[in-house]
Amino acid sequence: DEQIERHDYDVVVIGAGGAGLRAAIEARLQGKRTAIISKSLFGKAHTVMAEGGCAASMGNANPNDNWQVHYRDTMRGGKFLNNWRMAELHAKEAPDRVWELETYGALFDRTKDGTISQRNFGGHTYPRLAHVGDRTGLELIRTLQQKVVSLQQEDLAETGDAESRIRVFHECTITELFTTDGAISGCFGYFRGDGRFVRFDAPAIVLATGGVGKSYSVTSNSWEYTGDGHALALRAGATLINMEFLQFHPTGMVWPPSVRGLLVTESVRGDGGVLRNTDGKRFMFEYVPDVFKEQYATSEEEGDRWYTDPDNNRRPPELLPRDEVARAINSEVKAGRGTEHGGVFLDVSTRLKPEEILKRLPSMHHQFKELADVDITKEPMEVGPTCHYVMGGVEVEPDTAMSKVPGLFAAGEVAGGMHGSNRLGGNSLSDLLVFGRRAGLHAAQHADTGRPAVAESDVAAALERAMLPFSSATAGGENPFVVQQELQKTMHELVGIIRKGDEMELALKKLEDIATRTRTVSVEGHRRFNPGWHLALDLRNMLLVALCTGKAALERQESRGGHTRDDFPVMDSDWRHLLLVCRAIGEDDVELTRQEQLPMRSDLFDLFESDELKKYYTGDELGGHRADSA
Ligand code: FAD
Numbered sequence: 322d323e324q325i326e327r328h329d330y331d332v333v334v335i336g337a338g339g340a341g342l343r344a345a346i347e348a349r350l351q352g353k354r355t356a357i358i359s360k361s362l363f364g365k366a367h368t369v370m371a372e373g374g375c376a377a378s379m380g381n382a383n384p385n386d387n388w389q390v391h392y393r394d395t396m397r398g399g400k401f402l403n404n405w406r407m408a409e410l411h412a413k414e415a416p417d418r419v420w421e422l423e424t425y426g427a428l429f430d431r432t433k434d435g436t437i438s439q440r441n442f443g444g445h446t447y448p449r450l451a452h453v454g455d456r457t458g459l460e461l462i463r464t465l466q467q468k469v470v471s472l473q474q475e476d477l478a479e480t481g482d483a484e485s486r487i488r489v490f491h492e493c494t495i496t497e498l499f500t501t502d503g504a505i506s507g508c509f510g511y512f513r514g515d516g517r518f519v520r521f522d523a524p525a526i527v528l529a530t531g532g533v534g535k536s537y538s539v540t541s542n543s544w545e546y547t548g549d550g551h552a553l554a555l556r557a558g559a560t561l562i563n564m565e566f567l568q569f570h571p572t573g574m575v576w577p578p579s580v581r582g583l584l585v586t587e588s589v590r591g592d593g594g595v596l597r598n599t600d601g602k603r604f605m606f607e608y609v610p611d612v613f614k615e616q617y618a619t620s621e622e623e624g625d626r627w628y629t630d631p632d633n634n635r636r637p638p639e640l641l642p643r644d645e646v647a648r649a650i651n652s653e654v655k656a657g658r659g660t661e662h663g664g665v666f667l668d669v670s671t672r673l674k675p676e677e678i679l680k681r682l683p684s685m686h687h688q689f690k691e692l693a694d695v696d697i698t699k700e701p702m703e704v705g706p707t708c709h710y711v712m713g714g715v716e717v718e719p720d721t722a723m724s725k726v727p728g729l730f731a732a733g734e735v736a737g738g739m740h741g742s743n744r745l746g747g748n749s750l751s752d753l754l755v756f757g758r759r760a761g762l763h764a765a766q767h768a769d770t771g772r773p774a775v776a777e778s779d780v781a782a783a784l785e786r787a788m789l790p791f792s793s794a795t796a797g798g799e800n801p802f803v804v805q806q807e808l809q810k811t812m813h814e815l816v817g818i819i820r821k822g823d824e825m826e827l828a829l830k831k832l833e834d835i836a837t838r839t840r841t842v843s844v845e846g847h848r849r850f851n852p853g854w855h856l857a858l859d860l861r862n863m864l865l866v867a868l869c870t871g872k873a874a875l876e877r878q879e880s881r882g883g884h885t886r887d888d889f890p891v892m893d894s895d896w897r898h899l900l901l902v903c904r905a906i907g908e909d910d911v912e913l914t915r916q917e918q919l920p921m922r923s924d925l926f927d928l929f930e931s932d933e934l935k936k937y938y939t940g941d942e943l944g945g946h947r948a949d950s951a
Pocket of ligand 1: 335336337338339340341358359360361365366367368369370371372373374375376457458493494495496529530531532541542543545549550584709710732733734735746747748749750751753
């Protein structure tokens with residue numbers, strides 16, 4: 322009989338990136354016994370890789386900034402498909418969350434007069450990103466971890482046990498959530514090192530598992546991002562929204578092949594980097610869409626002046642939202658004006674002095690020198706789009722972060738709604754802090770409402786499923802790495818940055834076949850550190866998430882934000898108010914339904930000019946709204 326380690330907690334947080342840590346800190350501050358679980362080593366999460374900064378309208382660099390301007394920018398970036406209540410909470414609470422980090426010991430870069438310095442980023446009207454050089458995520462994670470340790474020290478002093486109220490379980494992968502009478506009761510997983518199984522019984526669980534990028538062959542995401550949280554939520558009965566919207570970051574490395582997809586931070590453009598094709602042309606001026614025409618420079622001279630005089634000039638088009646820049650680069654390469662490696666040039670050396678580049682972009686300088694033998698203080702970088710971020714995720718109540726399943730909360734990249742069809746750079750770090758805190762708070766409150774018992778039969782079933790790749794039922798099945806590559810290739814080629822109906826139909830057929838093969842992947846050896854086994858279990862999740870993206874992308878017959886259809890190239894107001902909702906059917910299929918968005922509250926609606934709203938809303942919607950507020 323298999324021994325399963327058991328732990329009981331009030332709140333279990335799955336994921337130790339920014340969202341998970343902030344949630345766990347809040348739950349512990351509310352007096353709850355809290356566990357933090359992470360698949361990789363504690364401290365290694367996507368959050369640590371975030372370079373550019375954390376968006377918050379503190380108004381230090383430009384006093385005209387405030388939450389309303391941030392709110393408007395976020396809604397524009399998401400093409401008005403965002404959950405407006407989440408965007409409102411985010412814009413209002415982000416400055417407090419950044420200040421709070423400083424009280425935990427973070428130290429952001431300063432302006433000359435000693436306030437937190439803020440940098441420009443695509444889609445943000447004013448310099449808004451609080452940052453620490455190009456290593457902001459590292460400071461954020463370091464600070465939150467330090468806060469966890471400091472709370473543990475308080476607990477040690479009070480109870481004699483540092484882990485009595487908050488404990489970290491790392492290199493532990495959760496494979497199953499348990500529900501009892503429809504409400505969360507616990508979860509199940511294994512330790513990666515020795516393969517031992519573990520269950521956590523808890524009435525409240527916060528999913529903070531990050532993204533899904535590993536479903537694509539070219540991605541900035543690392544190995545953990547197989548959409549586990551998205552799939553766990555679906556299987557527990559929760560819903561996902563916006564899964565057709567993936568962000569392809571415009572600038573990933575394209576050469577050498579071993580680092581293809583690795584991120585080149587947007588700060589390079591924020592700090593003055595320009596994009597050129599192989600003819601030497603600054604092509605972004607050709608790609609400013611109508612909805613943004615008034616906000617962007619029409620000449621190189623005006624764009625250049627903006628860096629020193631932003632109040633009297635318009636920003637250069639290199640700083641359009643990411644979806645626009647990624648599509649433009651894609652078009653240039655397709656038109657034969659790209660480099661031999663399929664990229665374009667990004668050059669910061671012509672605008673900034675070498676010492677400035679070394680000060681502002683030290684990691685980028687190091688990355689290119691070490692990995693590509695390119696000195697960015699003298700030469701341009703070669704860049705192209707890379708799968709970066711998933712806007713789609715668990716459908717949650719905006720104020721509490723609770724999903725459709727009582728006791729199941731989601732925050733950070735795994736949650737959907739906040740960013741609509743496209744996320745602005747810098748809005749993720751702030752999202753993690755704002756909604757991480759809210760999820761932790763409401764999970765703590767929920768833990769007081771009762772403690773459903775885990776059904777032993779569910780534990781047995783979870784164990785059996787985890788052991789399946791070793792069992793005789795799958796003997797002779799395929800190697801999971803082969804199936805994973807097939808899935809990545811399918812998504813990259815057929816549901817990638819530019820999509821077509823017939824290609825996506827083909828992708829869904831291929832996914833059916835991949836589903837059959839996934840059910841029977843088999844692995845050799847035993848449970849001691851066995852990456853093949855780990856991947857076999859992750860594959861189920863990748864598959865379910867890929868199905869959501871494929872089905873939703875085929876259904877949405879328009880182009881908006883991170884979803885571009887070659888066969889439906891325009892943004893269509895009749896689609897703006899529709900959310901595509903995914904639910905699991907059985908273990909490895911999903912069904913899709915349409916759901917109306919809640920109309921924006923009228924005081925928020927009134928923050929926009931009618932002329933702008935006309936670009937996004939139908940005439941009927943506009944009439945109705947104005948009538949509402951009258
Ligand atoms: P993550 O930080 O991704 O953490 C997820 C956690 O969940 C990890 O601890 C992981 O181990 C754990 N986990 C996953 N699955 C399981 C499982 N099954 N069981 C147990 N644990 C699990 N955003 C910005 O706002 N500004 C930036 O400058 C910026 N730069 C970026 C640069 C790069 C290279 C990348 C990849 C992203 C960047 N982003 C940036 C986006 C941002 O970093 C991420 O969206 C954000 O960090 C996600 O945080 P999170 O807390 O939701 O999850």
